[in-house]
Amino acid sequence: DTGVSQDPRHKITKRGQNVTFRCDPISEHNRLYWYRQTLGQGPEFLTYFQNEAQLEKSRLLSDRFSAERPKGSFSTLEIQRTEQGDSAMYLCASSLKGRLETQYFGPGTRLLVL
Amino acid sequence: AQKVTQAQTEISVVEKEDVTLDCVYETRDTTYYLFWYKQPPSGELVFLIRRNSFDEQNEISGRYSWNFQKSTSSFNFTITASQVVDSAVYFCALSEARGAGNNRKLIWGLGTSLAVNP
Numbered sequence: 001d002t003g004v005s006q007d008p009r010h011k012i013t014k015r016g017q018n019v020t021f022r023c024d025p026i027s028e029h030n031r032l033y034w035y036r037q038t039l040g041q042g043p044e045f046l047t048y049f050q051n052e053a054q055l056e057k058s059r060l061l062s063d064r065f066s067a068e069r070p071k072g073s074f075s076t077l078e079i080q081r082t083e084q085g086d087s088a089m090y091l092c093a094s095s096l097k098g099r100l101e102t103q104y105f106g107p108g109t110r111l112l113v114l
Numbered sequence: 115a116q117k118v119t120q121a122q123t124e125i126s127v128v129e130k131e132d133v134t135l136d137c138v139y140e141t142r143d144t145t146y147y148l149f150w151y152k153q154p155p156s157g158e159l160v161f162l163i164r165r166n167s168f169d170e171q172n173e174i175s176g177r178y179s180w181n182f183q184k185s186t187s188s189f190n191f192t193i194t195a196s197q198v199v200d201s202a203v204y205f206c207a208l209s210e211a212r213g214a215g216n217n218r219k220l221i222w223g224l225g226t227s228l229a230v231n232p
Binding site for chain 2: 035040042044045048050055056091097101105106
């Protein structure tokens with residue numbers, strides 16, 4: 001089985017630059033989640049897709065953040081005009097809608113904004 | 115509001131000791147789901163167990179066991195005969211069917227960092 005993959009694994013950027021992260025979920029999973037995790041904290045929910053529809057966005061997600069899942073498969077998370085406070089681990093998870101739904105996580109993309 | 119509390123920030127044990135990680139949750143829903151994940155130093159969150167609110171049976175998987183008690187809103191995790199490879203941060207999480215589209219987002223505790231020393 002292929003698990004959830006994320007690319008890149010690490011990204012260093014300068015403040016003000018745009019960055020884009022990609023997540024490839026487990027192939028039959030119709031739900032996809034993005035979370036953000038900072039040091040010493042648990043993950044925080046950012047946004048959620050069911051198939052290609054983005055159904056919920058956290059208030060944490062400012063206007064500089066946008067996410068897409070154009071064909072209901074892979075997803076991208078873009079951060080425009082990055083700030084130092086955006087430095088974090090960005091985690092993607094996928095799940096299959098159903099009674100025993102469980103989210104499986106990718107390895108994460110660690111972002112450092114200088 | 116939903117909340118997960120893991121009161122133990124760090125635990126250090128010697129190999130072969132048993133260790134229990136505590137998790138207390140708050141929710142208004144009658145149907146909810148509880149999870150434990152392991153996060154080793156590599157950073158990837160590894161799913162360990164899921165428990166539904168309507169199923170209070172405790173579970174054992176090898177050296178791992180979980181004690182779910184609705185009366186005290188707790189879902190504790192015990193590692194028996196701990197090993198160095200168990201060293202990681204362990205997260206307890208809660209999900210409900212809330213929000214648009216039946217969003218099952220996870221609400222997380224702060225995690226417990228477990229160090230198992232040889």
